[in-house]
Amino acid sequence: MSASDQRRERQKAAKRHAITLTAVRLVLDKGLDAMTVEAISEAADISPRTFFNYFSSKDEALQMRPSWSAVSLTALFQDRPADEPVFRSMRVVAKEIADSFVPAREESELWRELWRRHPELLAKRSPEGEEEIFRSLILAVAERTGTDPMKDSYPSVVVTSAFSVIQWAVRFSWINEDGRTTADLIDEAFDLLERGL
Amino acid sequence: MSASDQRRERQKAAKRHAITLTAVRLVLDKGLDAMTVEAISEAADISPRTFFNYFSSKDEALQMRPSWSAVSLTALFQDRPADEPVFRSMRVVAKEIADSFVPAREESELWRELWRRHPELLAKRSPEGEEEIFRSLILAVAERTGTDPMKDSYPSVVVTSAFSVIQWAVRFSWINEDGRTTADLIDEAFDLLERGL
DNA sequence: TCGTGCATTGCACTCACTGCAAAATTTGCA
DNA sequence: TGCAAATTTTGCAGTGAGTGCAATGCACGA
Numbered sequence: 001m002s003a004s005d006q007r008r009e010r011q012k013a014a015k016r017h018a019i020t021l022t023a024v025r026l027v028l029d030k031g032l033d034a035m036t037v038e039a040i041s042e043a044a045d046i047s048p049r050t051f052f053n054y055f056s057s058k059d060e061a062l063q064m065r066p067s068w069s070a071v072s073l074t075a076l077f078q079d080r081p082a083d084e085p086v087f088r089s090m091r092v093v094a095k096e097i098a099d100s101f102v103p104a105r106e107e108s109e110l111w112r113e114l115w116r117r118h119p120e121l122l123a124k125r126s127p128e129g130e131e132e133i134f135r136s137l138i139l140a141v142a143e144r145t146g147t148d149p150m151k152d153s154y155p156s157v158v159v160t161s162a163f164s165v166i167q168w169a170v171r172f173s174w175i176n177e178d179g180r181t182t183a184d185l186i187d188e189a190f191d192l193l194e195r196g197l
Numbered sequence: 198m199s200a201s202d203q204r205r206e207r208q209k210a211a212k213r214h215a216i217t218l219t220a221v222r223l224v225l226d227k228g229l230d231a232m233t234v235e236a237i238s239e240a241a242d243i244s245p246r247t248f249f250n251y252f253s254s255k256d257e258a259l260q261m262r263p264s265w266s267a268v269s270l271t272a273l274f275q276d277r278p279a280d281e282p283v284f285r286s287m288r289v290v291a292k293e294i295a296d297s298f299v300p301a302r303e304e305s306e307l308w309r310e311l312w313r314r315h316p317e318l319l320a321k322r323s324p325e326g327e328e329e330i331f332r333s334l335i336l337a338v339a340e341r342t343g344t345d346p347m348k349d350s351y352p353s354v355v356v357t358s359a360f361s362v363i364q365w366a367v368r369f370s371w372i373n374e375d376g377r378t379t380a381d382l383i384d385e386a387f388d389l390l391e392r393g394l
Numbered sequence: 395t396c397g398t399g400c401a402t403t404g405c406a407c408t409c410a411c412t413g414c415a416a417a418a419t420t421t422g423c424a
Numbered sequence: 425t426g427c428a429a430a431t432t433t434t435g436c437a438g439t440g441a442g443t444g445c446a447a448t449g450c451a452c453g454a
Contacts, residue, residue, distance in 0.1 A: 008400080036440065047403050052442065087394045120324065127320055150373065153385040156365055158394055164361030168353055176347065188350040196393030197284045197355055205420095205431085234410065244434050255410065
């Protein structure tokens with residue numbers, strides 16, 4: 001990849017991000033219903049057609065872009081010491097995921113207000129990529145424990161419940177503003193799951 | 198509610214169910230892409246407009262209708278003996294939920310084939326009702342344990358992870374046909390969660 | 395400066411979904 | 425049975441998301 005290609009990447013990412021911010025402000029300003037693709041495009045000064053060069057759906061414009069992938073998360077898990085308990089390693093992965101929901105400082109209030117007013121936006125998960133991450137992590141857990149994930153439910157249960165509490169921790173900490181951070185809640189939840197319900 | 202109103206209810210439910218079966222057969226026959234509202238309507242011999250009298254979205258026609266509600270599930274939980282451990286009661290609730298994914302015997306093969314060919318349909322949860330069930334059950338757990346669900350994470354973690362493993366058990370048991378039933382998998386998962394990961 | 399490749403855009407199209415009002419049908423009741 | 429009311433079905437017109445295609449604009453490197 002040439003230097004100009006990298007620059008293009010950065011420009012594209014920046015523009016995408018700018019459109020997202022425009023969309024978020026539009027929602028806060030006029031409400032969710034007014035957020036048509038046409039309205040966003042106009043506010044962002046692009047054609048409606050161009051909007052879909054950046055996002056594959058309207059909803060995508062209101063989601064934070066995850067900084068990780070199935071590959072990177074699995075690598076993170078696999079790079080943990082081999083003698084570390086599986087659920088400890090998973091906790092590290094969980095915090096990594098939660099971190100990607102922390103917006104840049106200047107935007108923090110913007111997102112918080114968006115999520116406070118429209119909590120359902122925090123619930124929308126992208127089913128495509130998620131499925132891959134699940135499979136990949138389940139396999140990694142199975143490998144570490146030397147089990148067959150089609151026979152032994154442990155790997156699936158670990159990954160499944162880990163993700164569900166991550167989701168809960170993220171939503172809870174962004175909607176209710178008590179002192180606890182997302183990481184705090186993840187620790188509480190993982191402590192409970194680790195010792196048994 | 199008068200007798201004829203009840204009859205209407207039954208007729209409406211029956212027709213709705215008939216449309217669903219038509220839609221499922223259409224998907225198995227022609228593929229998901231060919232399943233337009235127009236195509237379903239034609240096959241079911243109703244107008245496209247009428248389709249939306251029965252379903253609020255196209256996808257809804259391919260979902261099994263849950264036989265429970267937030268109220269009934271919460272009541273089921275609350276009716277368990279007061280000295281039963283919370284997570285035991287939750288297991289009962291879980292099996293009740295899983296049961297609603299068991300189609301009538303004659304349709305069993307139809308649904309299995311649909312889910313085998315399009316597993317993503319089993320993943321689509323309805324975000325509206327689900328939210329209410331979560332809240333309601335979390336409150337019920339909090340009440341039983343005498344805790345404040347805004348301070349103590351236990352109720353949320355129990356409900357959240359219970360639902361996630363239910364979802365996993367349903368999907369797993371319908372897609373992979375080994376000997377284990379959904380109830381078996383729920384037992385395995387709950388055993389793991391109960392004793393700790 | 396020219397040409398290659400990528401980004402932007404307009405256009406035409408399909409399809410999901412909705413509100414409204416008319417038509418068809420069912421039901422309750424005299 | 426027959427009529428009026430309620431309910432269901434349907435047509436129609438409209439909004440808005442999302443897509444493929446082809447033309448245009450633009451930046452970069454040779």
